[in-house]
Every structure is written in structure tokens, then in C-alpha cells.
Amino acid sequence: DGGITQSPKYLFRKEGQNVTLSCEQNLNHDAMYWYRQDPGQGLRLIYYSQIVNDFQKGDIAEGYSVSREKKESFPLTVTSAQKNPTAFYLCASSRDRVRTEAFFGQGTRLTVV
């Protein structure tokens, strides 16, 4: 499974701590996305980026931050301001905005302890 890689697979965080989830792709895709997956709620968009050095808030951006300094990388920081951070986080990329297939990473399961 190459293409888009998330790390780590499992992450534990203490309350009040910030944590950064990694997402790297070697598909030369311009667009990258972060989704949060909770049971029964499908995939909810946190942030997206269409080009380097530019990103936009999705539907549930509060308590999260991102950067896009390189085309290949789109890290997500879950800050202490996120009230309920325990979830499964998925990163995705697509070649041409939303007109072509999105490729997903294998996900990071974040648990706040």
C-alpha cells in the first residue's frame, strides 16, 4: 500500500496536550484533505488544501490546525481546544480537486487518556 501514508497508526494523548498527525503522499497530487470518522457519522471534513501554502477550513475545523509547506505533506495538529478529539482520522489526496478519485491513507486512531 503505497501512495499516501499516515503515521502513527495509533496515538494516545493526555488531555491538554497538542498532538500532530502526519500525512505524506508521493502521488504528486495537488489536493489533500483531512477527515474525521466517528461511528454513524460518516466522514466529516476538517481541513483541505488545493495547493501548497494554502488551506481552507472544512465543516469541523474548530480545535484543529494544519500546514501545507510542501506538496507531499499535510500534517494535522489536534489542539487542546478540541473538545472531543478521540476519533479515527483519515487523510486523503486527489489529483484534480474533487473531480477525480480520492486516495486515502490507512488512518490514525487517536485516543485521549
Place this chain on the structure above:
Amino acid sequence: GENVEQHPSTLSVQEGDSAVIKCTYSDSASNYFPWYKQELGKRPQLIIDIRSNVGEKKDQRIAVTLNKTAKHFSLHITETQPEDSAVYFCAASKPTGNQFYFGTGTSLTVIP
């Protein structure tokens, strides 16, 4: 924006039977409709997609139909097998948009 609704949320079928999952969308500007399969603990993967210029697309046991007038599209799986058991997501996107809008998922169980 766009609102995608997906039904049913859970579906159980006997091996060999057919399974149908339905999605509706609200924005008539949406023109790309992918379907993703997510096996337990794994990443979602595209299984089939359809664009608004066609009404049906088939790939072996999987087919997708699109009714633009009614704004709904459906996934059909024939001759189901235990390995079809997974969560299936539909999605929609617009040509001028910046995101995919996902349904809430259908958990399909194929009973051997």
C-alpha cells in the same frame, strides 16, 4: 452546500443474494459520484464511480445507477460474497467545489 443522505445504515444479506445501497443528494450541480468500500480497520478504497453524463456503470458484480432528475444514485452488488462485508460510503462533488460530500455509510454483512 451539498447534503448527501445514505440508506440503509445497516444491511444483512445471505451469500449469493443482491445488495442495494441508495444515496440522495441535494445540489443539482454535483456531477461526480464515487463509492468507497472500507473494510474493518482499513482505509476507504474506491470501488466504482459515475459521472453525471451517464446513467449506469458496471464492473463485474458491482454497478452504480444515477438518476439526475430525482437526484439519487445507487450501488448494486450481485452474487454477494462474505468478502463484500464492509462499510460502504457514497459521495458527491461539484465541478467548482473543493470537497467531497460523504454519506453516513452502510455497514453490509454477507452471511455465509
